[in-house]
Amino acid sequence: MAKKMVTEKEALEGSVTRKEEKGVVVPPTTIKLMVNGEPRELMVGKDVYPWHTLAYTLRETLDLTGTKIGCDHGACGACTVIMDGKPILSCLTLTVECDGKNIKTIEGLADPKTGALDPLQQAFVDHTAFQCGFCTPGIIMSTKALLDENSSPTEKDVKQALAGHYCRCISHYHVLEAVMTAVEKRRPSE
């Protein structure tokens, strides 16, 4: 289930999402997408229903439980994943809207071959930038998207990028330390 013979190219092109017949959009029967570099195909009406959120599909259908559901109404950031380079709230995104999308979750950050942590993950480990750890995957994904877009953000930029993330243990200060250390390390030596 959910992992059919679908190529990377097909997954990134998606199904015939916008196919129209006589002016009426015909809904796709399968959703093709990339998840952590692996092409996936989900059958509508079997693997995915129109009301399934991406968070639900990732966790319940694809067993990627690293993405957490905190509030399930788009207010806490715990479910953040990266879609086509942008951080999105997977609890407010329907899976049927994800045809042809490229998704990255917390499980996809480490090097798939060596298992080596992403330097950002390593910085979180080095700075104990978490307590209970429930909000951490979402925080890391938002930060990762920020760093991919802006390689040398200021602390203010980081705070702004993380404004939608709820952390109740208050690991914010250690998160900022970890992220700014990772930023320093990325900076090419002059």
Added chain:
Amino acid sequence: MTKEYRFIGKPTPRKDAVDIVTGKGKYVNDIKLPNMLYGKVLRSPYPHANIKSIDTSKAKKLPGVKAVLTYKDVPDWKVGMPLHLRVLDSKVRFVGDAVALVAAETEEIAYEALDLIDVEYEQLPAVYDVEEATKPGAPQLYTEFPGNVVPMGNPWFGSKRAPNALEEIVIGDVEKGLQEADFICEGTYVYENIPNPLPPEPPGAIAAWEGPNTVDVWLSSQGLYMDRVSLYYILKRKVDVRAHAGPCGGSYGSKGTSFPIILGAIVLAKAAGRPVKLCLTKEEHLTAFTLRLGSRMHGKVGMKKDGTVTAIAGEWVVNTGHYCAVTQGQVTVGLGEAQLLVRCKNWNLKPKIVCTNRTTSGWIRGFGGQELKSTFIPLLSEAMEKLDIDPVEFFKKNFVKSGDGYYWRDGDWWVSRVVDFSKAIDKGADTFGWKEKWKGWLKPTKVNGTKRIGVGVGVHGNADVGEDVSEAYVRIDPEHTAMLYQAVLEQGGGQRSNLCKMVAEVLQIPPERVFISPPDSSINPYEFGLVGSRGTYAIGSAAINAAEDAKQKLFKLAALKLNTSPENLETKNGMIYVKGQPDNKISWRRTMGVTRVAPLPRTILGYGRFEPDFSLCNFMMTFVEVEVDTETGKVELLNVVNATDVGQIIDPPSLENQLNGCLGSAGIDTALFEETVLDKTNGRILSANMIDYKWRVFPDLPVLRNVILETPMPSHRFGAVGVGEIVTSPGPAAVLMAISNAIGTKLYSYPATPDKILKALGKI
């Protein structure tokens, strides 16, 4: 100077760090058992009603539905203290109370089934205020609690020496004390904004029966045995409960009151004959789970000009909502802590616990102490203001000193052996710049046009660092590794890693060679739970003692082989040496019988136990600086300094993290913007989502500094005590004091939202 340790006090990565940053950690809602069903709860739309009729026939017929339960179908199992709340009842007591339970193949089917249950209610009048609830003729929630007053008494808190838990503080002669006072003040002070500690992970549980008398439960909790033992009694001593836990996605106390959810999963799993997961949504978490206690103090205090408190009297009325999980315990600990705050010879402080028609108030970080302090410090401040006493000096003079006595939760009189916290107070005041910033009561530190800056201070301490019993086993293996068997789960403080570090220090092997067993009650010995601040001293002592016991057994074997006595031996990195003779040595491997020709290995098991000790306490003073915009009424928290003395730091980043937690879990911000808004016309909670429930965001972080001293404590061999739990508690009163000083008018109401400030300024 503190002792130099090899591992203790040095930062080490958490053992679960990689799991956390890669998403591998399995929180309760990440677990899927084979054949598992999903449970959902039908909840009451009314604050108080009898169920006249309930029809589940349509729901039962829906394909995929495996169990539908009402009060007619469930055993007479009750939770609470004393046991009073049925798992499902013919009566509902708050908006959100459980009416029926459903288990189905998917969550969607379970939700659909809830819609198919027909219920007819007979509405009853509801009551929300503690004074109203105790008046004659008020609506009654439980027949066993006449006048809605819940009896004191707590079977957990008695001890051999003192079988009855503490119920009130009555010491000396209050009338005489009042006569000695230079100033007496009296009034009612409230902290009733019932904030939600709101861990990011919603509460939940999974239950699976194995045979008729054994049930396995997977918990998001703080204590496996606390839950296991409680459930044993709740299930009428007929069922063996095996408790398992993964990491807990935040609790701050609240998940210790998850019994209604756990029981829901248990009864559904029994009825369906399959495992059932019952996890709440965030909306249920905000409307039908645990809030802080409502706290109202009618108090009277007598004070001398030099800050000596001559008498404290009053009634502390606590609103526990519809269900009293362990409020007696919170009240008792709160009363004990009041005596740590003020050295006073004459007391008459009596609590009253009241039930009302809203969701439960219960166990949250601060455990009664924060709720009492947030009313008691404003009362003391009134007298300090009249006598022009600097609050930092007052707290320094009054906080418990070694040799002072107090009644603790077991009702026994304990004499403190604690270090003097004056040094921590002075260092904290210096770091904050208190002397420069404090201009006197109701005087701003600075005025910049329409903006006014003010400072305040609060304090808290708890003698729970040595509460309850802990046991541990440490197994030494020939491979120079050790395994700690202790029923401790990870809830954020890094305790599982820190306990391994303590064992590593005793055995002198690197912490990465010490492992800790999975949190499971069927393989680990008794351990009460990671509650209060008991992780470092109480739980740590059991781990240390078990490691020492194992080491001594190992030395006995080695002594035979080295022709010496065990006392002459020491160990490092898996090698045992005769002291002072580095060449006279034997490896753990050889000692334990592993040789190349005849490998006959053994393992060595040590046992450790900790018995309660209430003679030590922790300490936290929080200084705050706020800026009030007198045009808009908005308050900004600029600076926070937490000052404490912990004896010895175990892991610096874990401790810093916990202290930074003063801003979270219904702490400091309950004085600024955090509140649960209850509509008293219909019993509904209006702040039932994470947009309307306010919380602090990254861009609004204040400058936060922690002053941590390390004066060795007479606790265990590392001289440390825990402190994490108390850090939320001094803040709220400190913020109210700071705002009052900024605007020059006393503010009494939590949280100090802009409307209240503008009102206090006479602008609206």
